[in-house]
Amino acid sequence: MEILDNFTQELLDELYHPSNSLAQPTSQQRVQAAELLASAQYNNLTAPIVELFSFLYSMRKKMQISPGSMGIPFVELQKLAVKHQDIDEHRVSVGGRLTQALPIAQNANDRVVQYLENHPEEAPSGIELWPEFEENIAHIKQVLKMDDEEWNSLHGQLRHRIDSAEQLGKVLGLSREQTASINEVTKKYRMRLTPYFASLIRKDTLNDPIYLQAVPAPAMIENSGEEIPPVAADHSPARLVDQFYPRVVTIKATNMCGMYCTHCLRISHIGKKDHSYAKDAYKEALAYIRSHHQIRDVLITGGDALMLPDSLLEWLLAELDAIDHVKTKRLGTRIPVTAPMRVTKQLLEVISRSNDKKPVRVVTQINTPQEITPVSKNSFRQLSKASFTVLNQAVLLKDINDSQVKLWKLCETVHEAYVRPYYLFNCSFRNPQFKHFRVPLEIGRDLVESMYGNICGDAIPRYIATAGGKIPLHRSNVIGHENGEYLLQKPWNGEQVTYPDADSELYNLNN
Ligand SMILES: *Cc1c(COP(=O)(O)O)cnc(C)c1O
Numbered sequence: 042m043e044i045l046d047n048f049t050q051e052l053l054d055e056l057y058h059p060s061n062s063l064a065q066p067t068s069q070q071r072v073q074a075a076e077l078l079a080s081a082q083y084n085n086l087t088a089p090i091v092e093l094f095s096f097l098y099s100m101r102k103k104m105q106i107s108p109g110s111m112g113i114p115f116v117e118l119q120k121l122a123v124k125h126q127d128i129d130e131h132r133v134s135v136g137g138r139l140t141q142a143l144p145i146a147q148n149a150n151d152r153v154v155q156y157l158e159n160h161p162e163e164a165p166s167g168i169e170l171w172p173e174f175e176e177n178i179a180h181i182k183q184v185l186k187m188d189d190e191e192w193n194s195l196h197g198q199l200r201h202r203i204d205s206a207e208q209l210g211k212v213l214g215l216s217r218e219q220t221a222s223i224n225e226v227t228k229k230y231r232m233r234l235t236p237y238f239a240s241l242i243r244k245d246t247l248n249d250p251i252y253l254q255a256v257p258a259p260a261m262i263e264n265s266g267e268e269i270p271p272v273a274a275d276h277s278p279a280r281l282v283d284q285f286y287p288r289v290v291t292i293k294a295t296n297m298c299g300m301y302c303t304h305c306l307r308i309s310h311i312g313k314k315d316h317s318y319a320k321d322a323y324k325e326a327l328a329y330i331r332s333h334h335q336i337r338d339v340l341i342t343g344g345d346a347l348m349l350p351d352s353l354l355e356w357l358l359a360e361l362d363a364i365d366h367v368k369t370k371r372l373g374t375r376i377p378v379t380a381p382m383r384v385t386k387q388l389l390e391v392i393s394r395s396n397d398k399k400p401v402r403v404v405t406q407i408n409t410p411q412e413i414t415p416v417s418k419n420s421f422r423q424l425s426k427a428s429f430t431v432l433n434q435a436v437l438l439k440d441i442n443d444s445q446v447k448l449w450k451l452c453e454t455v456h457e458a459y460v461r462p463y464y465l466f467n468c469s470f471r472n473p474q475f476k477h478f479r480v481p482l483e484i485g486r487d488l489v490e491s492m493y494g495n496i497c498g499d500a501i502p503r504y505i506a507t508a509g510g511k512i513p514l515h516r517s518n519v520i521g522h523e524n525g526e527y528l529l530q531k532p533w534n535g536e537q538v539t540y541p542d543a544d545s546e547l548y549n550l551n552n
Pocket residue numbers: 283284285286289290291340511
């Protein structure tokens with residue numbers, strides 16, 4: 042007889058352990074046991090064996106009924122236990138599977154029960170809401186007198202952009218008071234929604250996350266006070282260029298965006314008017330990059346990089362590709378979420394051609410799963426094929442994405458849309474008008490840590506504070522150190538494990 046592991050040995054002992062109980066199985070239980078036994082013997086599969094053992098185990102634990110009293114002899118189960126590990130490619134034993142692995146998997150499953158139950162209600166994706174959005178689109182097209190051709194082009198989306206309270210009131214059917222209140226705020230803060238983005242606002246929903254991101258709130262006026270000067274001024278070594286780091290610089294190539302976000306960090310330089318920049322400005326920026334060989338990555342941003350015409354983008358990317366020390370490029374854009382029709386075949390070719398020379402990453406901003414619709418997902422799918430990768434930089438915002446369900450759903454939905462969560466920013470302190478959006482650092486930390494071990498590792502963003510550079514905020518899971526051993530903590534259940542360190546004497550031997 043082959044040797045069975047301890048888990049199986051213990052399981053068999055427990056099943057046949059003598060008992061004082063006089064409990065007898067019902068005839069129904071006897072029949073069930075016989076059927077499960079036959080299935081385990083007849084099939085050359087592991088599952089029927091596990092099923093039989095699992096049934097017998099629960100009979101024993103709950104009712105003190107042993108397999109013997111159901112007519113199953115010890116040797117028969119022993120034989121089946123051997124059969125189980127002979128079939129299993131990794132020689133997993135039935136005892137190990139039943140008493141160890143399955144409870145661990147069950148425990149893991151329990152951690153997502155609440156999430157799976159609540160996410161459709163608490164954080165629906167734009168894909169789930171699509172039928173509702175299609176109705177909104179039909180309505181908005183009618184109100185703004187847009188035809189399909191206009192709807193499906195960036196040009197049409199911008200031509201019909203919603204930038205007054207009155208227009209917004211018409212599109213969303215707002216009351217006169219609501220419209221008047223928005224009108225007050227927009228005297229001070231710029232508002233712009235593409236009709237497409239406006240179609241993602243759910244009717245009759247207070248605190249709609251798209252509405253909150255797009256429509257300036259009265260709180261912005263109440264909060265406005267001392268503005269801490271923008272980072273740009275003190276970090277711009279050359280025209281259009283921002284630099285904190287030796288290896289990466291940004292070119293703020295435009296001040297235009299498809300929409301204006303109510304939490305925009307760049308609120309100050311986006312300013313009051315759209316500008317096209319002189320070619321000389323780009324040339325000076327490129328000259329700075331050319332003369333600094335430390336720079337290897339250039340982030341073309343704005344505003345929004347995809348507000349630039351294809352020809353200008355193509356020229357900028359080609360200029361960067363021609364600089365030897367520039368090895369990688371990024372495009373910063375929210376347009377695939379706010380006007381996904383911008384992602385045309387022609388744009389994809391521009392990106393793909395440059396990507397063939399040196400990697401292009403597209404860096405976007407998606408803050409809620411509601412922003413992922415079949416249309417934006419399709420744009421991201423195509424961008425992900427034309428580029429090296431598409432990354433998401435979300436901002437943690439009160440009421441918009443500051444719950445476990447909302448944040449997990451955001452990361453999973455983004456991931457399913459061919460986009461990798463990259464950063465989650467704690468909303469900046471620099472602009473006092475965003476005070477009402479800010480989430481305490483520690484709460485964000487708990488939210489991000491709650492993802493470890495529960496959702497895919499490559500769908501978990503890094504949690505960052507921006508303060509003249511990006512500063513990681515993650516909690517340390519190293520909680521102790523003694524005698525060459527570290528005490529580590531699993532973020533998903535708090536379980537502590539020891540982790541022997543490398544031998545430092547050995548490490549230093551040849552140094
Ligand atoms: C965000 C940013 C970068 C890029 O930072 P990564 O951590 O590489 O994504 C570089 N320069 C400036 C000025 C930035 O704001």
